[in-house]
Amino acid sequence: MNTNHLISTYGYWAVFVFVAAESLGVPIPGETALILAGAYAGQTHRLSPWLIFAVAAAAAIIGNIAGYSIGFKGGYALAKRYGRKVHLDERKLKVGRYVLDRQGGKVIFFGRFISILRTYIAFLAGTVRMDWRKFGVATAAAALVWAGGYTAAAYQAAKTLKRLSGTIDLVFAGVAVVIIVAVILFTRNQMRVLGDKAEAAYPGPIT
DSSP: OOOHHHHHTTTHHHHHHHHHHEEEEOOOOOHHHHHHHHHHHHHHHHHHHHHHHHHHHHHHHHHHHHHHHIIIIIIIHHHHHGGGTTTHHHHHHHHHHHHHHHHHHHHHHTTTHHHHHHHHHHHHOOOOOOOHHHHHHHHHHHHHHHHHHHHHHHHHHHGGHHHHHHHHHHHHHHHHHHHHHHHHHHHTTTTHHHHHHHHHSSOOOOO
16 A cells, blocks of 8 residues: 555545654654645545644644653663664764753754655654753654644645655755754864863763
């Protein structure tokens, strides 16, 4: 079965499952399902764009919270066990926590519009113990903007969806990449300083 068939057959449930699973950390095309659902609603009027928006936003929030919880409870154990294979030690985890605690809202919000980050950012945020209130606010805001923007664009312009969705991707991804790259460059340039600050802020092992 392809995604189009699943949307036409299961409607809102398909949107929910795809978006929630992707937000949880499963690499499946949640955003594609949302766009296809919006286009399907615009072409057939068998689905309500408002319900698609509500379902997608709720699924994104629920999936991200679940991903964060999994990372919070077990992400550090996985990083401690396998982190050396990807050059990830506890000092870098502390730096990640330090950055997300201070710049995390931007990373979480704009990460919703980049496929790789959209899939894994919640788990990583949980692993480095990002403040759950900041994470929750950023996640909710990003989910609402993301779900509303893509649903509206797909519904209103189903016949020119390919062109418009590409434009939307470029705009959102362009802004997101600038923010993320700035944070990454800052982190690399300041790794030693940030490491010392992170150690002072979070002394001892991360538990």
